[in-house]
Amino acid sequence: MTNVPPTPSGLRGAVDLSSLVDRAQRPAAQQQPGGASGAAGGPGGAPSGPGSETGADVTVPSLVVDITDDTFQDVLQLSTIVPVIVDIWAEWCGPCKQLSPILEQLTEEYAGRVVLAKVDADTNPQLVQAFQAQSIPTVAALIGGRPLGLFVGALPEAQVRDVYEQVLQAAEQNGVSGRVTVDGAAAPVEGAEQGEPEPEPLPPHHQAAYDAIEQGDYATAVQEYKTAIAQDPHDQMAVAGLAQVSLLDRLNGRTADEIRSAAGSAPSDVSAQLAVADLDISGGHVEDAFGRLLDLVPTVFGEDREALRVRLVEYFELIGAEDPRVVAARRRLASALY
Numbered sequence: 001m002t003n004v005p006p007t008p009s010g011l012r013g014a015v016d017l018s019s020l021v022d023r024a025q026r027p028a029a030q031q032q033p034g035g036a037s038g039a040a041g042g043p044g045g046a047p048s049g050p051g052s053e054t055g056a057d058v059t060v061p062s063l064v065v066d067i068t069d070d071t072f073q074d075v076l077q078l079s080t081i082v083p084v085i086v087d088i089w090a091e092w093c094g095p096c097k098q099l100s101p102i103l104e105q106l107t108e109e110y111a112g113r114v115v116l117a118k119v120d121a122d123t124n125p126q127l128v129q130a131f132q133a134q135s136i137p138t139v140a141a142l143i144g145g146r147p148l149g150l151f152v153g154a155l156p157e158a159q160v161r162d163v164y165e166q167v168l169q170a171a172e173q174n175g176v177s178g179r180v181t182v183d184g185a186a187a188p189v190e191g192a193e194q195g196e197p198e199p200e201p202l203p204p205h206h207q208a209a210y211d212a213i214e215q216g217d218y219a220t221a222v223q224e225y226k227t228a229i230a231q232d233p234h235d236q237m238a239v240a241g242l243a244q245v246s247l248l249d250r251l252n253g254r255t256a257d258e259i260r261s262a263a264g265s266a267p268s269d270v271s272a273q274l275a276v277a278d279l280d281i282s283g284g285h286v287e288d289a290f291g292r293l294l295d296l297v298p299t300v301f302g303e304d305r306e307a308l309r310v311r312l313v314e315y316f317e318l319i320g321a322e323d324p325r326v327v328a329a330r331r332r333l334a335s336a337l338y
Helices: 018-025 072-078 094-109 125-130 157-173 204-214 218-231 236-251 256-265 270-282 286-299 303-319 324-337
Strands: 057-060 064-067 084-089 115-120 138-143 146-152 179-182
Touching: 064 072, 064 094, 072 084, 072 115, 084 094, 094 115, 094 157, 094 236, 138 157, 146 157, 204 218, 204 236, 218 236, 236 270, 236 303, 256 270, 270 286, 270 303, 286 303, 286 324, 303 324
Parallel strands: 057 179, 064 115, 084 115
Antiparallel strands: 084 138, 138 146
């Protein structure tokens, strides 16, 4: 079974966010949120009233909030009451548009036990750097003022739900087990009628691909996205979806150790290097993946060179054409090919 994209069991500590917190707090507080003490009750500057350690309710404007470099302190404090899921996205990112509705739906279903904070990567560079978001979507969590990396890329709802469950378990172990309400009213209950308009349905082949991904049937999802592209070559959502699910399909059933061992023993084997580049991309190590394949391009010809070119172009779709790493890699690929 593949362990990529990173699974919920792979929760990993992110960088210290104290520099962002210091800027947001200054000069109101002296203690440093997210510092080395790591007390479960919450970092300095966090609310000490109801809900910070007792699990009592507090009120928030919404369970899904947009945050910026300047308003980060608000959710940092809130994370001492309930865990905060952080979704780093961008408007141009196709996989983000697949993942965000899943995150928002699950957040509502958990009825105030978790809050979702959305970060626009294009306008909040400090948060992007703080959470080490090398590609998007990147999803992390804040628990008691401390960051945890969760996963990179779009995952099916079932896997995202598993992530939420493990985040809640980690939060409870750290004494963060409160609940929030929205505007003083009870938070939504799972399955309750919300009175909100139904989301616009996905195009048929997109929906079929989404359903297949939910079942772990990546090969069928690949075919559905290919059909959507054949019908409309300008369907950028389908192009991005195809790149994402193709990556999942290639990694399905293979372990990271197996892939890296094969690549290490055959440094000139194109197939082995393509596989480990997939592993790097899925883990957010974009430059490592680009460098590995671009180093190989000048050394091979024919079908092998074409395979490297096609895979790199697929990665460019995944990461986004405007990403500076893609711009540099595309330039280097063109130079190697022509």
